[in-house]
Amino acid sequence: MLEGLRVIEIEGLGPAPFAGMMLADLGAEVIVVHRPRGNGIVPEDENLLDRGKKSIVLDLKAPDDLATARALIATADAVIEGFRPGVMERLGLGPQECRADNPALVYGRMTGWGQEGPRAQTAGHDLNYVAASGALWYASEPGHPPITPPTLLGDIGGGALYLVAGVLAGMIAAQRTGRGTVVDAAIVDGSAHMMALLMALRQAGHFTEERGKSLLDGPPWSRSYVCADGGHVTVQCLEPQFHAEFLSRMGLAEDAGFATQHDATRWPQQTARLAGIFAEKPRAHWTALFDGSDACVAAVLSPDQAREEPHMAARGTWQDAHGALQPAPAPRFDGQRTQLRPAPRRGQHDAAIRAELAQNARE
Secondary structure, rough: OOOOOEEEEEEOHHHHHHHHHHHHHHHOOOEEEEEOOOOOOOOOOOOOOHHOOOEOOOOOOOHHHHHHHHHHHHEEEOOOOOOOOOOOHOOOOOHHHHHHHHOEEEEEEOOOOOOOOOOOOOOOOOOHHHHOOOOOOOOOOOOOOOOOOOOOOHHHHHHHHHHHHHHHHHHHHHHHOOEEEEEEEEEEHHHOOOOHHHHHHHHOOOOOOOOOOOOOOOOOOOOEOOOOOOEEEEEEOOOOHHHHHHHHHHHOOOOOOOOOOOOOHHHHHHHHHHHHHHHHOOHHHHHHHHOOOOOOEEEEOOOHHHHOOHHHHOOOOOOEOOOOOEOOOOOOOOOOOOOOOOOOOOOOOHHHHHHHHHHHHOO
């Protein structure tokens, strides 16, 4: 879908590389400017987040390599970076310099706190950002501290996906107007923005700040349960017809204790009753019982287990490719089947990229 568009990614951590991977999955030519040495956290070569990209190694503190980076950015539709505010400016690769060379450039900036504000220059990580934004508030049972959610909530959901959306919007506008833009993708902004659905429920009176008392936060029909073998299943049968199907499959359709779905005073007793029932049988039993139903029950699976789950397997959602278990590109497009392209070795495309820039200079 993005064939013919070029994106330059300045190597960083977490959400910016994920955004670059997603743009590459969508068909853009993504060239990652790797550092001479890795960061010691992710693999230096053939990093899954670099799949489908090209690689050139540049030391941005060396004048010649810095000039090469600037020349490369001048050929691009977009550049993405994930440093603290001011780092790219100090290198001489800030938006003002790069857009002077390339007025249509979309300059995507990925940070936790944003480009401005009292915390803009302070360190932080996913958990801090979603805590400050309000997105962590409901991540606990009543009376317990919020759990540390997977980095999906902040770095990826509130960060990388908003960077991708911003870059795509910027490129569409640039094609129409010939003018680029600067995208300020802050995890605190994105993760707060994702709260809009819950805020709409609160506006309708279905959500409260008190944990365990809201429509999706507390009911026995919106939680996980432990099975006899230590596995877990999820239940979220919100609509009445799905709740009725759930009770029927559980043999509780005529049970007076479950006669009312939305009586919050009964939720603790209903939860305890269901917890006891689920604990009597292994996860496989419950998976089979609810298979093909509209009861809105699903087992909690690891990525390796999800690869073998019949629906996931039929869609090829998880794939073994290039020596690693990987999620397939998403979303999908009619008539297209995206293949997982390998990640490059660090600096694998140096010669070809430098040759292209030299040819451009001669012309």
